[in-house]
Amino acid sequence: MEEKQKKQRIGVYICHCGGNISDYVDVEQLRDIVGQEENVAVSKNVMFACADSNQKEMIKDIQEKHLDGIVVASCSPKLHLHTFRGVAERAGLNPYNYVQVNVREQCSWAHSDHPDQASYKAAGLIRAGIRRVSSSEALTNIEVKATKSVVVIGAGLAGMRASIDLARMGNQVVLVEKEPVAGGQMAGKGPVFPTNQKGQELVNTLLGEIRKLPKITLFTSATVDKVTGSIGNFKVDIKVNGTPGEVMSFPAGAILVTTGYESYIPKEGEYGFTEGGRVITMKEFEKMVDSSNSSLSYKGKPVKTIAYIYCVGMRQTKGENKYCSRSCCTAAIHSSIMVHEKFKGIKAFHLYRDIRTYGKNEILYEKSSRLGDTFLMYQEKEPPSVVQGKNIVNVKIKDSLTKKRELELDADLVVLVTGMVPRNDSQDIANKLKIPIGNDKFFNEIHPKLRPVETVINWVFLGGSCQGPKNITESVQSAMAASAKINAIIRKDTLELEPIVARIDAEACTWCGKCQEVCEYDAIFQIETNGKVVASVNDPVCKGCGICAPICPADAIDIAQYTNAEIEGMIDGFSQQVDLNIEKGKSGQEGDAGGMKDFPQIWKSIMENLSEEPKTIPQIAAGIQQPSELVTWHLMTMNKYYIVESAGIDDNDEYFLYKLKNQAK
Amino acid sequence: METKKSPRILVFSTDKISDPGIDQAGLRKIHYSPTVYTISLPCSSGIKPRWVMRAFEQGFDGVFIAADGHECSYSSRCPEFTNKIIEECQKQMTEKGISPKRIRMAAICSVCAEPFASHMANFTKILAELS
Numbered sequence: 001m002e003e004k005q006k007k008q009r010i011g012v013y014i015c016h017c018g019g020n021i022s023d024y025v026d027v028e029q030l031r032d033i034v035g036q037e038e039n040v041a042v043s044k045n046v047m048f049a050c051a052d053s054n055q056k057e058m059i060k061d062i063q064e065k066h067l068d069g070i071v072v073a074s075c076s077p078k079l080h081l082h083t084f085r086g087v088a089e090r091a092g093l094n095p096y097n098y099v100q101v102n103v104r105e106q107c108s109w110a111h112s113d114h115p116d117q118a119s120y121k122a123a124g125l126i127r128a129g130i131r132r133v134s135s136s137e138a139l140t141n142i143e144v145k146a147t148k149s150v151v152v153i154g155a156g157l158a159g160m161r162a163s164i165d166l167a168r169m170g171n172q173v174v175l176v177e178k179e180p181v182a183g184g185q186m187a188g189k190g191p192v193f194p195t196n197q198k199g200q201e202l203v204n205t206l207l208g209e210i211r212k213l214p215k216i217t218l219f220t221s222a223t224v225d226k227v228t229g230s231i232g233n234f235k236v237d238i239k240v241n242g243t244p245g246e247v248m249s250f251p252a253g254a255i256l257v258t259t260g261y262e263s264y265i266p267k268e269g270e271y272g273f274t275e276g277g278r279v280i281t282m283k284e285f286e287k288m289v290d291s292s293n294s295s296l297s298y299k300g301k302p303v304k305t306i307a308y309i310y311c312v313g314m315r316q317t318k319g320e321n322k323y324c325s326r327s328c329c330t331a332a333i334h335s336s337i338m339v340h341e342k343f344k345g346i347k348a349f350h351l352y353r354d355i356r357t358y359g360k361n362e363i364l365y366e367k368s369s370r371l372g373d374t375f376l377m378y379q380e381k382e383p384p385s386v387v388q389g390k391n392i393v394n395v396k397i398k399d400s401l402t403k404k405r406e407l408e409l410d411a412d413l414v415v416l417v418t419g420m421v422p423r424n425d426s427q428d429i430a431n432k433l434k435i436p437i438g439n440d441k442f443f444n445e446i447h448p449k450l451r452p453v454e455t456v457i458n459w460v461f462l463g464g465s466c467q468g469p470k471n472i473t474e475s476v477q478s479a480m481a482a483s484a485k486i487n488a489i490i491r492k493d494t495l496e497l498e499p500i501v502a503r504i505d506a507e508a509c510t511w512c513g514k515c516q517e518v519c520e521y522d523a524i525f526q527i528e529t530n531g532k533v534v535a536s537v538n539d540p541v542c543k544g545c546g547i548c549a550p551i552c553p554a555d556a557i558d559i560a561q562y563t564n565a566e567i568e569g570m571i572d573g574f575s576q577q578v579d580l581n582i583e584k585g586k587s588g589q590e591g592d593a594g595g596m597k598d599f600p601q602i603w604k605s606i607m608e609n610l611s612e613e614p615k616t617i618p619q620i621a622a623g624i625q626q627p628s629e630l631v632t633w634h635l636m637t638m639n640k641y642y643i644v645e646s647a648g649i650d651d652n653d654e655y656f657l658y659k660l661k662n663q664a665k
Numbered sequence: 666m667e668t669k670k671s672p673r674i675l676v677f678s679t680d681k682i683s684d685p686g687i688d689q690a691g692l693r694k695i696h697y698s699p700t701v702y703t704i705s706l707p708c709s710s711g712i713k714p715r716w717v718m719r720a721f722e723q724g725f726d727g728v729f730i731a732a733d734g735h736e737c738s739y740s741s742r743c744p745e746f747t748n749k750i751i752e753e754c755q756k757q758m759t760e761k762g763i764s765p766k767r768i769r770m771a772a773i774c775s776v777c778a779e780p781f782a783s784h785m786a787n788f789t790k791i792l793a794e795l796s
């Protein structure tokens with residue numbers, strides 16, 4: 001690959017980190033040695049590189065001394081990469097002409113047992129950083145124009161709710177539903193907890209709103225055939241059943257997946273479940289209760305005694321579905337209450353493992369107990385036995401609440417409380433959108449707490465119960481969160497993405513197609529330049545994983561920031577000879593092994609000071625007689641490493657309190 | 666200069682998973698040889714054999730790939746790709762008379778501090794025996 005112009009005026013900042021680095025690494029000598037390098041214009045030591053005052057000084061240096069690249073040798077880039085990229089940017093230097101060198105986590109701390117050698121290693125690391133920055137390129141973020149339309153896949157309550165929100169915020173919406181009717185699991189359903197409204201009524205309400213919104217186009221009996229294009233500008237091909245060969249294409253700035261779940265179907269013989277028997281699933285039972293009027297009967301015989309068996313197909317420590325389905329306890333108890341309210345003289349037995357009527361639904365549990373329902377507890381290892389007789393089902397349970405006494409009852413009907421499982425066909429959507437499926441086979445968000453509706457594929461979002469078991473409220477909440485998130489993104493005209501992507505050297509490429517074969521994101525396509533067919537990268541789609549690079553027989557591919565020049569430069573930098581004047585064992589402690597015992601003294605003082613109760617920074621500073629600025633910097637690092645955590649704000653609403661992690665307030 | 670030289674190891678780690686694991690080792694002062702140098706990449710399947718060969722040319726005694734294994738967020742085929750790269754490296758190494766034992770791989774997770782340090786200790790021992 002072509003040789004790029006190397007940087008000539010590099011600034012190097014080597015951080016003491018208040019002793020965290022300088023206790024072990026001879027930062028002053030390194031500063032002097034590095035300062036002699038030909039292309040280094042500034043070489044400095046700083047007490048805290050991340051401190052505001054130093055950031056200002058760096059900006060001044062960059063501007064006054066016309067620096068063309070900077071290296072900060074300090075903590076792990078995981079902590080401050082963006083801080084210093086920001087510094088570069090504010091000074092008018094391209095943020096990608098900055099390299100952070102990790103001389104703390106991967107040097108001074110890791111080798112605090114060998115401080116003499118830590119300095120040698122640090123020299124190598126810093127020189128590698130200098131070489132890397134000298135070959136670095138000024139990169140610009142990738143700008144993407146977003147189409148203001150969204151394709152929503154799945155018209156259950158979640159998908160319908162999100163479509164309405166998105167349309168009201170001014171976006172075009174195409175809502176695609178596989179079934180002939182919208183509503184998902186709530187289509188045709190009777191009263192649901194907690195409001196007792198009929199499921200179908202909820203569906204009707206949302207459908208009514210959809211009809212009033214011309215921005216929404218709803219396709220039923222339709223599926224997604226293919227997804228092409230890239231972030232911000234997807235093209236979604238939709239196939240409608242019954243119109244053979246007809247595929248319609250829609251542009252989409254973002255895609256929302258709300259494909260929901262499936263009800264668990266018991267295996268033949270599971271708790272006596274057979275075709276046409278007196279053991280039925282929750283779904284069938286709900287339908288039967290809703291459609292019966294004056295009396296409840298099953299197969300011509302009145303139903304007087306019902307046994308509900310909970311957690312069927314769920315919470316299997318050894319089986320496939322390890323999770324709790326969340327809604328089924330409440331659904332079963334709610335149905336039982338419905339039954340008592342509709343029909344007289346019915347006895348109900350609930351054979352459960354744990355009752356999870358969490359939140360406000362606990363009231364339903366209490367109510368069903370008051371109505372006289374009997375609750376019997378079984379253990380996963382000893383499930384109830386169910387034997388079907390002619391008109392009766394015999395159920396035996398070892399009741400955990402009465403020292404596993406075996407109890408026996410004859411029921412007219414056994415209801416298997418079956419929960420929510422991932423859809424059988426979800427792999428198909430996962431493949432088309434390249435979104436990951438978790439071990440539980442539901443779709444995976446990036447982070448369940450911090451980024452709960454985004455997927456690793458930019459601008460493909462999740463909502464509702466396709467992410468895992470959720471009740472209606474929770475499904476709708478996540479769908480609304482996703483629509484707000486989508487709107488926030490596509491309402492902007494352009495968006496910026498990090499430019500860490502693959503680039504192809506058209507001169508070297510001979511189009512063999514190998515890179516295209518391995519790219520799982522379809523980021524590589526064929527183009528013709530100067531009469532030659534070569535590979536090219538669709539930047540917004542490329543993840544910058546680099547998998548295509550070693551595959552190329554012509555070495556025509558590199559990843560921005562990880563070019564041959566940069567990586568090989570680092571290897572050379574590690575290997576450069578260095579002569580340091582270091583007395584062996586001059587500083588640091590020898591032979592310490594793990595644990596907290598050789599954290600910097602100031603950390604130990606802070607930890608001791610916090611051992612009694614949470615304190616504010618001024619209190620800690622006074623307690624250990626150190627300047628509060630110093631305490632602040634150390635506390636920030638300790639916080640990042642979960643040694644301390646914030647404990648709310650003090651009584652005057654003035655300062656944050658800090659406490660040791662895992663210490664009660 | 667350093668007195669007795671312990672084997673120099675180049676580690677390729679990954680930004681999101683194994684590099685944080687290596688950071689953890691430092692944070693918890695779980696020590697390993699100070700002649701271990703790390704380069705962090707997006708994914709271990711992006712390592713070019715020419716980089717590995719450059720390391721040997723520059724006097725590194727061993728190359729260790731701290732991979733994400735099945736945790737890789739880019740590709741479920743990551744272990745397969747990384748393995749292929751190692752095979753290619755070993756081919757080139759053999760041609761140059763470098764023992765194929767001088768390249769190793771292990772999955773290192775984001776909290777794998779002790780495993781990383783013990784891999785380094787092991788590899789250091791193996792490399793010392795080789796030379």
Ligand SMILES: Cc1cc2nc3c(=O)[nH]c(=O)nc-3n(C[C@H](O)[C@H](O)[C@H](O)COP(=O)(O)OP(=O)(O)OC[C@H]3O[C@@H](n4cnc5c(N)ncnc54)[C@H](O)[C@@H]3O)c2cc1C
Pocket residue numbers: 153154155156157158159176177178179182183184185186191192193194222223224258259260261262263282283327328331334418419420423429463464465466470471472473475
């Ligand atoms: C037995 C039982 C009882 C319950 N009772 C209650 C209750 O009383 N109260 C309560 O709050 N919650 C209850 N729940 C939970 C409730 O059913 C769900 O929270 C809710 O239905 C989830 O809505 P959704 O839109 O996410 O999914 P779904 O209702 O499953 O909708 C998904 C839609 O996407 C469609 N779809 C799927 N794949 C595709 C595709 N590839 N292309 C196009 N379309 C597709 C489906 O056909 C479906 O219409 C119960 C759950 C169970 C198991």
Ligand code: SF4
Pocket residue numbers: 310311312314315323324325326327328329330354355356417419
């Ligand atoms: S909600 Fe209740 S019945 Fe459903 S899996 Fe969880 S504990 Fe079992």
Ligand code: SF4
Pocket residue numbers: 504508509510511512513514515516534535551552553554555556557
């Ligand atoms: S692998 Fe290399 S030579 Fe082959 S098409 Fe891709 S860039 Fe071109």
Ligand code: SF4
Pocket residue numbers: 501502518519520521522523524537541542543544545546547548549559
């Ligand atoms: S870097 Fe990864 S995502 Fe980008 S083109 Fe190469 S293989 Fe595809």
